[in-house]
Amino acid sequence: MKASAAALVATAVLQPVAAWYQKPELYELDFSGVGVPEGAEQHQVIGSKAASLRSRAYQTDWHTISRTGEEYPYIAKGGDGSKLYDKSDVKSWPYGLVVDIDGNPLSKPTDGGRKSNDLDVSNEPDFVSYLQPGGTNTIYSFTHFESPRPGTLYLSALAQDTDTCELKIASTGPIDWSSWQGLWIPCAGFLTSWGTHLAGEEYEPDARALSEATAVDDLNEDIVGFMRYFDTYPADITDVSVITSQFNPYKYGYMFEAAVDAEGTVSTYKHMSMGRFSHELGIVMPDERTVYMTDDGDNVGFFAFVADTPGGLADGTLYAAKMTQLSADAGGTFMVQWINLGHATQAEIEAAADTMTFDSLFDTEAPAADMTCPTPGFKGVVAGAYGGVECLRLKPGMEKFASRFETRRYAATLGATTEFSKWEGITLDPSNMKIRTSITSVRNGMEDFAAEGEASKDYDIASANNVRLPYNPCGCVYELQLVACDGWWQAQTLKAQTLKATLCGTPSTDAEDPNSCLVDGLSSPDNTISAEDRLIVAEDTKSHVNNMLWAASLSTGAGPLTRVLTAVVGAEITGVYWHGDINGCAYLTASIQHPYEDLPMLLAAPESTGEAGWVGYVGPLKLKDQDDASAY
Numbered sequence: 001m002k003a004s005a006a007a008l009v010a011t012a013v014l015q016p017v018a019a020w021y022q023k024p025e026l027y028e029l030d031f032s033g034v035g036v037p038e039g040a041e042q043h044q045v046i047g048s049k050a051a052s053l054r055s056r057a058y059q060t061d062w063h064t065i066s067r068t069g070e071e072y073p074y075i076a077k078g079g080d081g082s083k084l085y086d087k088s089d090v091k092s093w094p095y096g097l098v099v100d101i102d103g104n105p106l107s108k109p110t111d112g113g114r115k116s117n118d119l120d121v122s123n124e125p126d127f128v129s130y131l132q133p134g135g136t137n138t139i140y141s142f143t144h145f146e147s148p149r150p151g152t153l154y155l156s157a158l159a160q161d162t163d164t165c166e167l168k169i170a171s172t173g174p175i176d177w178s179s180w181q182g183l184w185i186p187c188a189g190f191l192t193s194w195g196t197h198l199a200g201e202e203y204e205p206d207a208r209a210l211s212e213a214t215a216v217d218d219l220n221e222d223i224v225g226f227m228r229y230f231d232t233y234p235a236d237i238t239d240v241s242v243i244t245s246q247f248n249p250y251k252y253g254y255m256f257e258a259a260v261d262a263e264g265t266v267s268t269y270k271h272m273s274m275g276r277f278s279h280e281l282g283i284v285m286p287d288e289r290t291v292y293m294t295d296d297g298d299n300v301g302f303f304a305f306v307a308d309t310p311g312g313l314a315d316g317t318l319y320a321a322k323m324t325q326l327s328a329d330a331g332g333t334f335m336v337q338w339i340n341l342g343h344a345t346q347a348e349i350e351a352a353a354d355t356m357t358f359d360s361l362f363d364t365e366a367p368a369a370d371m372t373c374p375t376p377g378f379k380g381v382v383a384g385a386y387g388g389v390e391c392l393r394l395k396p397g398m399e400k401f402a403s404r405f406e407t408r409r410y411a412a413t414l415g416a417t418t419e420f421s422k423w424e425g426i427t428l429d430p431s432n433m434k435i436r437t438s439i440t441s442v443r444n445g446m447e448d449f450a451a452e453g454e455a456s457k458d459y460d461i462a463s464a465n466n467v468r469l470p471y472n473p474c475g476c477v478y479e480l481q482l483v484a485c486d487g488w489w490q491a492q493t494l495k496a497q498t499l500k501a502t503l504c505g506t507p508s509t510d511a512e513d514p515n516s517c518l519v520d521g522l523s524s525p526d527n528t529i530s531a532e533d534r535l536i537v538a539e540d541t542k543s544h545v546n547n548m549l550w551a552a553s554l555s556t557g558a559g560p561l562t563r564v565l566t567a568v569v570g571a572e573i574t575g576v577y578w579h580g581d582i583n584g585c586a587y588l589t590a591s592i593q594h595p596y597e598d599l600p601m602l603l604a605a606p607e608s609t610g611e612a613g614w615v616g617y618v619g620p621l622k623l624k625d626q627d628d629a630s631a632y
Contacts, residue, residue, distance in 0.1 A: 200279025331501020474505025
């Protein structure tokens with residue numbers, strides 16, 4: 001896998017940037033718009049009815065590949081070493097069933113925290129990738145199920161109708177992550193140019209909280225829920241030691257990679273040298289070594305990794321962004337500087353994870369009443385949703401390990417900006433060498449000593465207050481300008497040097513409007529992907545009654561906007577990706593997770609379509625017929 005990718009660009013990296021980077025041709029893609037759902041429509045997934053690509057018209061719609069919980073034949077294990085559970089005796093399996101370390105089905109805990117007879121099937125599918133390994137026509141998909149804990153990754157073999165392009169699941173099953181002690185919360189994903197599935201574990205478990213906990217109630221419920229992976233249910237956790245004897249927080253919170261070959265053999269990998277934080281998504285640049293990574297949560301940062309070897313992400317140098325604000329207008333404009341967090345290899349970080357603790361890395365002390373650190377040598381930071389100001393002092397010689405196990409905290413002590421709020425999707429405009437990326441809500445650390453519009457010191461008092469913007473709960477899409485330059489990080493990497501908002505949602509001023517962000521614009525942008533010449537932006541919002549999927553201009557990162565898809569009430573649109581040619585068919589794929597969340601009355605309504613998640617696509621676009629090779 002890595003060798004072939006390195007061979008592809010071996011010649012290119014010896015040439016000037018202008019020669020090695022060839023801008024791709026992006027075709028004109030348009031979708032017809034859908035309206036704002038009303039009445040019974042609010043209980044449905046509604047997709048665009050028409051599309052055009054290169055001036056050719058197509059009839060489209062939303063097509064469901066599967067609902068979560070639907071049963072299929074259990075997928076074959078594949079070849080030797082495949083990271084699939086061997087269940088040759090199992091005839092059928094529910095899509096999204098959560099499993100323990102041995103691949104056994106988990107049950108929903110009872111009110112008393114014990115095992116039940118009710119199987120725990122996730123209704124929260126996130127990113128789904130579609131791959132054709134080895135240049136074959138065989139189609140596989142990886143599916144993230146991010147909740148409940150533990151997280152789950154599924155492999156499915158797909159059947160494609162050659163006449164209609166329709167996709168359906170032929171067989172499915174969960175992937176074995178036991179060699180990595182499980183999978184945390186798999187979020188968004190990306191397909192690499194070398195044919196693998198790259199994704200992130202978000203909301204990393206707080207190692208400091210675990211080291212200082214004296215009672216189970218001191219811990220985040222995610223950790224308690226994850227213990228079912230080790231067949232330990234909440235009622236079994238009588239003491240913190242039950243958790244610490246099995247659970248190591250430094251095994252989770254990384255970029256991960258999965259691959260499948262033509263025989264269905266699966267391999268898995270966690271890239272620990274790329275840093276540990278709340279990985280929403282990382283995307284690989286055309287140089288196949290530079291990766292930009294977003295960080296989801298409150299008081300988070302922005303990171304980049306430069307691999308030593310093109311097409312292989314095991315070893316490399318990690319960087320954190322420091323922002324200098326140039327303007328607060330229309331979502332803000334910033335200059336970006338990069339702080340070098342040092343080089344590391346997978347081997348040394350993976351080995352150290354077995355024995356490393358938070359106390360191995362930092363000394364701590366309580367801040368004074370004015371939130372300053374009483375003792376010289378301690379640095380005050382607000383870095384992540386850890387509960388306000390922390391006073392930290394790095395222990396001697398621990399720079400490398402702090403940079404990988406406590407990436408955000410360590411970066412903050414060096415002056416990196418950790419003031420952003422829910423930095424989510426990220427994609428590349430390859431023709432203009434710009435990154436498009438979404439921030440769900442301009443709030444808290446992004447404000448100027450305020451929290452959601454009200455005066456507050458909580459998020460800025462220990463920071464440099466590099467970001468000082470007006471509160472906008474509807475969020476913004478931003479542009480990062482890339483500069484191709486030799487001799488910066490390493491030869492011919494792609495450096496982001498400016499950040500500015502290009503598209504923001506607008507709060508409603510109508511107190512009676514159930515949509516607190518205007519419905520003809522964005523609300524809480526999340527997944528952000530490029531599809532030919534279009535920018536596709538999904539919502540994760542409570543400020544629209546129905547979440548929406550939008551198409552905008554990729555070249556400008558702005559409108560006019562077209563509403564391409566609407567979700568069931570209470571559901572999030574996620575897992576969005578453009579698959580431009582799968583055996584001559586194109587698909588705009590998406591997942592619909594947690595329908596009717598916190599809306600039991602609507603779930604019980606006659607129009608209800610149920611709380612199972614949806615995996616499917618807008619399309620398909622049949623690009624060419626067997627006898628018409630010139631159609632595309």
